[in-house]
Amino acid sequence: MDISYILLIIFSITTIVGLYKLFPLAGEDGWKAFVPVYNFIVWLKIIKKPWWWIFLIITPGVNFLMYAIMCLLTAKSFNKRSTQEQAIAFLAGYIYLPYIAFQTTTQYVGPEDMSKKKPSIIREWTDAIVFAVIAATVIRTFFLEAFTIPTSSLEKSMMVGDYLFVSKMSYGAKVPNTPLSFPFAHHTLPLTKSTKSYLEWFKIPYFRLPGFGSVKNNDIVVFNYPDGDTVALGAQDQSYYQLCRDFGWNVVNNPNAVNQYSGLPFGEVVARPADKRENYVKRCIGIAGDTLQIKDQNLFVNGKPAYKAETMQYHYMVKTDGTIPPAKLLDNMDITDYPSGFRVLGNDSTGAAYIQMNLPFNKVEEIKKLSFVRSVEPMIDSAGRYAPEIFPHSPKYKWNNDNFGPLYIPKAGVTINIDTTNIVLYDRIIKNYEGNDLEIKGDKIFINGVESKTYTFKLDYYFMMGDNRHNSADSRAWGMVPEDHIVGKPVFIWMSIKEDNRNTTRNPNVQSGFIKKLKTSLFDDKERRARFFTFVSNDGISKSYLIPFLIGIAAIYGFFYFRNKRKGKNVKEKK
Numbered sequence: 001m002d003i004s005y006i007l008l009i010i011f012s013i014t015t016i017v018g019l020y021k022l023f024p025l026a027g028e029d030g031w032k033a034f035v036p037v038y039n040f041i042v043w044l045k046i047i048k049k050p051w052w053w054i055f056l057i058i059t060p061g062v063n064f065l066m067y068a069i070m071c072l073l074t075a076k077s078f079n080k081r082s083t084q085e086q087a088i089a090f091l092a093g094y095i096y097l098p099y100i101a102f103q104t105t106t107q108y109v110g111p112e113d114m115s116k117k118k119p120s121i122i123r124e125w126t127d128a129i130v131f132a133v134i135a136a137t138v139i140r141t142f143f144l145e146a147f148t149i150p151t152s153s154l155e156k157s158m159m160v161g162d163y164l165f166v167s168k169m170s171y172g173a174k175v176p177n178t179p180l181s182f183p184f185a186h187h188t189l190p191l192t193k194s195t196k197s198y199l200e201w202f203k204i205p206y207f208r209l210p211g212f213g214s215v216k217n218n219d220i221v222v223f224n225y226p227d228g229d230t231v232a233l234g235a236q237d238q239s240y241y242q243l244c245r246d247f248g249w250n251v252v253n254n255p256n257a258v259n260q261y262s263g264l265p266f267g268e269v270v271a272r273p274a275d276k277r278e279n280y281v282k283r284c285i286g287i288a289g290d291t292l293q294i295k296d297q298n299l300f301v302n303g304k305p306a307y308k309a310e311t312m313q314y315h316y317m318v319k320t321d322g323t324i325p326p327a328k329l330l331d332n333m334d335i336t337d338y339p340s341g342f343r344v345l346g347n348d349s350t351g352a353a354y355i356q357m358n359l360p361f362n363k364v365e366e367i368k369k370l371s372f373v374r375s376v377e378p379m380i381d382s383a384g385r386y387a388p389e390i391f392p393h394s395p396k397y398k399w400n401n402d403n404f405g406p407l408y409i410p411k412a413g414v415t416i417n418i419d420t421t422n423i424v425l426y427d428r429i430i431k432n433y434e435g436n437d438l439e440i441k442g443d444k445i446f447i448n449g450v451e452s453k454t455y456t457f458k459l460d461y462y463f464m465m466g467d468n469r470h471n472s473a474d475s476r477a478w479g480m481v482p483e484d485h486i487v488g489k490p491v492f493i494w495m496s497i498k499e500d501n502r503n504t505t506r507n508p509n510v511q512s513g514f515i516k517k518l519k520t521s522l523f524d525d526k527e528r529r530a531r532f533f534t535f536v537s538n539d540g541i542s543k544s545y546l547i548p549f550l551i552g553i554a555a556i557y558g559f560f561y562f563r564n565k566r567k568g569k570n571v572k573e574k575k
Contacts, residue, residue: 011094018097019043022078026108047073048111055138058204060181062137065130071097079109137183142173142209145488147222147279153466153474156311156334156360157220157540158281161521162531163495166222170489172211177203177275187276194233194267198276206274206484215462215486218307218538219284223464224485227478228277229432234267235259236278239478242389274484281490282474283538286409286463288483293405296380297469309539311360315379315470316367322351323372334527335363358471379470391479392424401469404476410457412483418445418455426455433482434458459483493541496531497521 019033026046033039037054044053047070056066071093072086078100080089089096100106140146149162158164168174181198182189189195215221227239232252235243243259243266244252251257255268286292290301297314299306318325324344335357343356352374359367359376368376380402381387387400399405408416410429418426420443430447431438434457439446447455461480466472475481497514498521521528533549535542 014094014098018094018099018101021101022046022074022097022106022108025078025106043070043074046108047077049073056134058175058179059138059141060176060179060183060198062134062183063179065133068093069130073111075100076112077108077110078106081112133183140184141168141176143168144491147281147490149281151472153468153472154220154281154283155313155468155471157283157309157467158490158536159496159531161497161517161528162493163497164490164493164536166488167491168488170212170491171215171221171486172208174275174484174487175204175207175209177206177273179204181276186279187272194236196270198273200273203273208484215284215287217284217287217290217301220281220490220536220538221284221462221464222279222281222487222490223462223481224274224277224487225280225478226277226433226481226485228272229274230269230271232266232269234265235262239473240269241478245388245393274482277485279487280464282464282466282472284462285465288409288411288460288462289414290409290463291405292407292409292463294401294403296383297378297402299465308361309467310362311467311540313358313360313468313470316357316359316364317345317375317377317379318355318357318367319374319376320353320355321372321374322347322353324353324355325357325370333363333366335359358468390476394424396421396424399476401476407463409463409480410459410461412457412460415454415456417453419443419453420445428479429457429461429482430455433484462486490536493531493534493536496528498525498528 016033016039019039020030023030023033023042023046028042028046032042040054040057041051044051049070053066053070057063059066068090072090074093074097075081075085075089080086080100085096144165144167147164147166149158149160149164152160178198178200180200180202185197187197189197227241230240232238232240232243234255240252247257247259252266253269255265257266258264259266285299285306286301291303293300299308330342342358345354345356347353356379357367364376367373381400383403384398385400385403386395386398390399390401390404392399407425410416410426416426420440423438423440423445427438430436437446437448445452460483462483463475464481465474465476495518497517522532523529529546530544531541533545
């Protein structure tokens with residue numbers, strides 16, 4: 001057994017034993033200490049704290065702190081109030097509680113009345129910091145979380161450099177699977193490259209609080225990256241499974257093996273719980289129960305043409321008279337997916353230039369009208385061409401980015417027929433997401449040791465895609481997203497910083513600091529400025545509320561400034 005689990009068992013037993021002896025001294029039955037959850041409610045009653053503190057115990061980042069605070073308050077309630085006693089209770093409550101419980105002189109005197117005691121400056125600052133950490137962590141876990149758009153997969157709906165808030169309440173906040181974790185960190189401790197920010201001593205099964213609604217078709221959704229259940233620490237920004245397909249399973253699982261592209265070792269391979277996998281943001285184009293198909297880039301859901309955003313982007317082959325469109329022209333036309341969506345492929349014998357460009361639908365006609373452009377044709381991957389990087393990564397299904405499916409998206413409670421052909425579509429769901437033992441022997445499928453020709457799904461699933469269809473690693477690459485991976489819905493962009501991709505790509509020595517980029521985005525780039533303080537919808541963003549916000553801040557500041565100035569004047573007049 002892992003040492004962490006042994007320690008957890010020891011801490012739990014010593015705490016329960018301590019509470020078993022202390023509860024009767026406070027007028028409660030000792031057996032209540034052995035009832036999970038209820039023992040914490042009784043404990044809170046003894047130290048006279050509200051029952052809803054129980055939610056703080058399961059909130060990642062503050063649960064360790066809350067446990068230490070409860071041990072400290074318990075020591076005070078049993079008349080252990082010296083500085084030394086309080087320090088030991090706070091730092092080692094799991095030892096100190098049973099220690100005082102078995103002392104014959106221990107008496108219950110109730111919580112200390114702090115209203116009659118003037119707090120020191122250190123105490124005031126400590127209380128303020130503790131409150132801020134707890135409040136911010138609760139808000140981040142159950143209400144709103146800050147998020148940054150790192151890639152152009154949703155360009156233009158969500159742009160690289162957008163800083164936004166994600167609502168956890170839209171679909172209901174998930175109770176964290178791993179509540180024992182460092183505050184404000186996702187999966188890695190700050191200032192480290194691979195040190196885990198969470199402990200797996202104690203895990204909570206998937207549970208979601210009630211929300212305002214459920215995921216709908218075309219919603220923009222933040223979710224935990226499904227392929228992130230396993231990660232090579234030396235290549236955390238890449239799919240472990242795709243690395244294995246590219247380099248071989250044995251190579252990637254060797255910590256000393258070197259990635260020939262990066263020149264860096266793949267490093268140790270680790271598993272991550274669902275709530276600690278990378279956060280991704282995509283558009284949900286298929287919900288549980290839908291059947292999805294892509295034909296020559298046209299998306300169909302349940303046989304009907306799906307929603308097409310005007311800003312949805314694809315690769316086009318642009319033929320020019322040899323002219324390379326200047327960066328300034330692309331900027332003026334608001335073509336921003338550069339350089340990843342812009343490649344000069346070469347010239348023919350006539351001098352004509354062939355350029356791959358990533359263009360939104362609403363910009364194609366504008367490009368055609370440019371004097372040096374001869375033609376603009378969509379780049380479509382032909383039907384029947386097998387792309388091994390595309391789900392389900394099997395020659396049995398010759399799918400690619402532009403011709404994909406049909407694929408049924410599983411719905412909880414629905415039973416489907418399975419065989420050795422279609423099992424590749426759902427084997428990851430059956431094994432990884434729903435925790436079954438799956439084995440294929442010849443032409444037979446065994447689930448949990450029983451031969452099976454059908455399977456009933458336990459969870460709902462979703463199919464996510466980026467609006468930047470040819471520059472998005474999405475469900476076409478790694479399959480469907482389980483409902484327990486859904487995080488929330490982007491609701492508000494409070495800042496948008498333009499990354500100068502062109503300059504840094506053409507000249508790697510060109511670097512610009514955050515302040516410079518912020519200044520450029522606010523004063524020199526009207527498109528970026530228009531994204532500050534905007535609300536997010538499936539069809540785009542609202543008008544900017546930056547100016548009303550600044551006016552409001554100025555008004556509030558002015559009100560308090562003149563009020564304080566007037567108070568000061570009245571005090572002087574009285575003197």
